Amino acid sequence: MSAPLDVPGVRLRAGDLIALRPVALAAVGEPALSDLPGGFITRKRGHGQEVADIREYMPGDDLRHLDRGSTARTARPHVRQFQEERDRVTLLIADFRPSMLWGLTRAFRSVSAAEALTLLGWRVIEEGGRVGLLALSAGEPVIIPARGRVRGMLDVIGALARAHDAALETALAGDLDDPPLDDGLSRVERIAPRGAELVIASGFENPGNSLEDRLNALGRTRAPRLLLISETAATRLPRGSYPIRLPDGTRTRVAGASGGAAPEVRIAGHVALELDAGAAVEETARHLAAAFPKDREP
Template sequence: MNPALEAPGIALRAGALIALRGFLGQGGDAAQLSALPGGFVTKRRGHGQEVADVREYVAGDDIRHLDRGATARTGTLHVRRFQEERDRVTVLVADFRPSMLWGTRRAFRSVAAAEALALIGWQVIEEGGRVGLLAVGAGEPVAVTVRGRARGMLAVIGGLVRAHEAALELALAGVQEDPPLDQSLSGLGRVAPVGAELVIASGFDVPGDGLPDRLTELARRRSPRLIWLHDALADNLPPGSYPIRLAGGGRTRARISGDGPAFAATQDRHIAGFPALAIDAGAAPEVSARRLSAAFPPDREP
């Protein structure tokens, strides 16, 4: 590979993605509201094995759930209530199409997308869930089967690294056209089981006319959540005339007037009718970790 593509922020390293596990919990332990659907932190009651609380018996309670200790101490019947056990499955979707392979500061948007997904994936694993991967680009997609524990997350990281290296190789070979994102996501329904959470990290360039329909179709039996990777410096370039090199080797200039409103680095938006969390590719991983921790609380509804 070209040595220039080995630089930090351009190459995607497995070690760096593994180290992101240390950033878990940087958003604090307090319950927060999310910019994404299901942002209210809740606890479900159900028939699992983890005790949620103990309260006085009322008519209709299951007598099998009597708490002998509380009953003996108080002299009144008490019953246990249990947390519902849920098999949380999260499929991480990385956009490594050519438009993601650039950045003005710390890292390419593609690298920042992989970092954001790794942070979420490690959180899911820590909560006892399972993770899988679909990485899309200009070539063949890379899929990793849903698995649990650290071994499952390491397999996802390996898939991210392989897919990113393939994307850089295609860029070196002159592939610069983005396939429409709606077409790239066409196989997601086969990769993600029913009921899964889908976390799609993309710049959403060249979305394709069918992206709203694609996401709506997925939302019928799954929970899509969008992370929009942008570059805050590029979004707020000062007025001036900028040289641009075209794909065919020619050159032109683009003039930016500076009349439009400045973009706030924490501003979220709606894409194809779905809320999207904004992550600045130029921000440090710990900054992104705090935003993701608030937007993806541990007890979010799947």
């Protein structure tokens, strides 16, 4: 790694992502509403083996579900309710294309994208799900199949760090053109099973000609969730286009716009949660905890 890039906020370090686990879990609460319009459906009840609730017996309840402990303590019959068992799989999709490799304040947008996905990944693992990874860049994508437990999340974190290092080196070599995002998403159906949750963290530059069609097709059998990683410091600049030089000597342009960001952001016809790359990770974790409640449907 080149010395100018080996600094916090530019280089993605696996140890920093591992340290986000307590941040992710501390941010989990019981918000009444989601950050995303409409929220998510609450947990279904069914006849799995995981107990969802214990309540007093009502005529017509199945006596096979009688809870002996509660019945003995209260001297009134109580029955168990069970929740439907599902294999929750979440595919984290990180955009490390060249347009993500810059930032104005705390961190590159690519680093912020990885942090947001890691915060969600730790929560999924804690809730008993499985996590996989698709990291997109100007080079070959990095793919990690979905696995559970801490070991699975550590595999994802290691791959995120390696993919980000490779993306920085590719940009340093002069490859600064973004491949279309829709082309990168063409691999998703081969990686994520039907019913999986897809969390895409991107700036959504160069989406390609068929991103909306791609997301709509994926949405028929999977659940796409979009995280728009923005640099809101740019919204405080007067309207216009500003050339900037990055620490590695390359140049890019930042669009300024008067006024703040719209409260609801839509990308290719889908609602997206906008996250500020310059915000502290604790703030990002709180936004994600509200937008991705524990009992959401995949």
